[in-house]
Each structure stands twice: as structure tokens, then as C-alpha cells.
Amino acid sequence: MEYNIIEKNNQIIIKDIKDFHPKHIFECGQAFRWHVEEDGSYTAIHKGKIINVKKDGEDIIFSNTNMNDFEKVWYDYFDLGRDYGRIKEELSKDPILKEAIKFGEGIRILNQDPFETTISFIISANNQIPRIKKSIELITENYGESIGFYRDREYFSFPSPEILAQADEKELEDKCRVGYRAKYIVNASNMINNKEVNLDNLPQLTSEEAKKELMKLPGVGPKVSNCILLFSLNKNEAFPVDVWVQRVMEELYFKEEARIKRISDYAEENFGSLGGFAQQYLFYYARELGIGRR
Secondary structure (H helix, E strand, O other): OOOEEEEEOOEEEEEOOOOOOHHHHHOOOOOOOEEEOOOOOEEEEEOOEEEEEEEEOOEEEEEOOOHHHHHHHHHHHOOOOOOHHHHHHHHOOOHHHHHHHHHOOOOOOOOOOHHHHHHHHHHHOOOOHHHHHHHHHHHHHHHOOEEEEEOOEEEEOOOOHHHHHOOOHHHHHHHHOOOOHHHHHHHHHHHHHOOOOOHHHHHHOOHHHHHHHHOOOOOOOHHHHHHHHHHHOOOOOOOOOOHHHHHHHHHHHHOOOOOHHHHHHHHHHHOHHHHHHHHHHHHHHHHHHOOOOO
16 A cells, blocks of 8 residues: 655654544454543554554544654554455445445554453453453553553553463452453463463464364353454454344344354355454444444
8 A cells, every 4th residue: 555654753644544544443342452532532552552543634643653663563553554445345335334334434453462352352251342441451550561651641561471371360350350251361361371372373274273273262252253363363254243243234134133153154155355344344333323222
């Protein structure tokens, strides 16, 4: 992808960028390590770096970064090498997706750290986004290391598998408000640390093989494993089915209640290798508009 990029004053500005809206990207359920500032911008953390992202007309301003970090860290994180215009054009052949895409036209799938994503989505089970975000923030504060301040707020790294494998379950439960998921977090971290499940090998596997490996981890079922595949392992055909995706599929596609297998089979047959992108547009559309809310 070709961009008109300007570097100045600890900022990177991309002029006239299409298919990029910070609100759509951060609030579509794929990530939890972000904070909305008073000016409507978003501050996020990845690989020990802190970045602020703001939409300014047709431009996007990335603050607290330089060209070196932008090229090495943020270009990949924000999936800037992918042509979302072509993805949206293909998916818009489906009239329902066409409407969903209009609503969340600026969504991009973030390329996140596999271990952090695994723990985050273990926490996400039967949970709500504000609580998930708070638990992850508390985990970083209690078990991570300070990576600095931005706008008077201190940010911390996400702890390693080794650190979380050694955490006391009761302490983790009490300090980080993760409830019954504490034992899953500790045991999964231990398995990952011992390479019983080797996250580094998963990108080379097929989606089904990687999914089987991930589901060896406690607290990781079909939905969570698909989230990990999609949001950290570049398996873009993965189609996580949560309550919102189930509702939107039942309401707009099937016109009746549908089992998760039926929904997954439909997505595989109709969305194919673009399933993950379709899922994000549908999820954001359903949740923001309350489609199928009972």
C-alpha cells in the first residue's frame, strides 16, 4: 500500500487515508489495551510502546512515535499493508454485509501479541468489555513492568508466560478481578511457558491444526481459539461466533434460531478466506445497533 506519510514533532501523519477509523478499530471487540482520551483520540500499547491515534479530517495522526517505530511496530500492528478497499468490495456483494460495512467502514484487524491475546480472550469468556479491559489493566499493573507515562497516565507491559505461570491464583483473582478464570490463566501460562502449546509454531500450521493446539489450553474453547487465530495469528478465515454474531446471523440471515455449527458452516461457505473481516463488520454492526437483542 502506498501512503502519503509525514513525520514531525514525535508524530506520524498519514494524509487522506481510507479504511481507517480509530473508534471502529478499537471498539469492535478485538482488543482491550486501549484508552479513550478527552479529545476523542485513542491511546494503545503494543510491544512495550505507547501510541496515540487520532482522526483529523481525512488524516490519521499517530502521536508519541517516530518513523523507525512506525515502520517496525505500528505498520504491521494496524495492518497497513492490506488493501481493505478490495476486501470491502468483495464482501459488499452480500447485501447484509454491505450495510454492516457502511456502519464500520474504518475497521482494520490488529495484529496483536499471541500470548497477550490468549490471556485476554480467556478473560473475555462470559464477560463484558469494560470489565475485561479493567482486568487486563490490573494484570499489567500487578505483574508487568512500567513502560512510561503518556498524558499523565502510567502504562505497563503485559507480563510474560513465565511470570503469570508463577502467579498465585487467589492473588490473581482478588487483585485483577478475573474471578474463576484465574486458574485458567495460571495453568494456560504454565503450558505455554513449558511449550506444551508452542505459540511460536502456530502461524505455520493450518487454522484447524492451530485451533486444536490452542484448545488444549484451559479456558480456550471454539470461540476463544478463533479469536486468537484471527487477532494474533493472521488466520483471516477464522470466524468467532459470540452472542452478538449469533444474534445478527439469526436475525438477518436465517430468520430463526441457529446453532453455532450452522453459523460457522455458513461463514466458511459464503465468506471463505475473508471470514474474519466479515465477522468484525457484523459484530460491530450488531452490538452498536443492538440487533437481535433479547
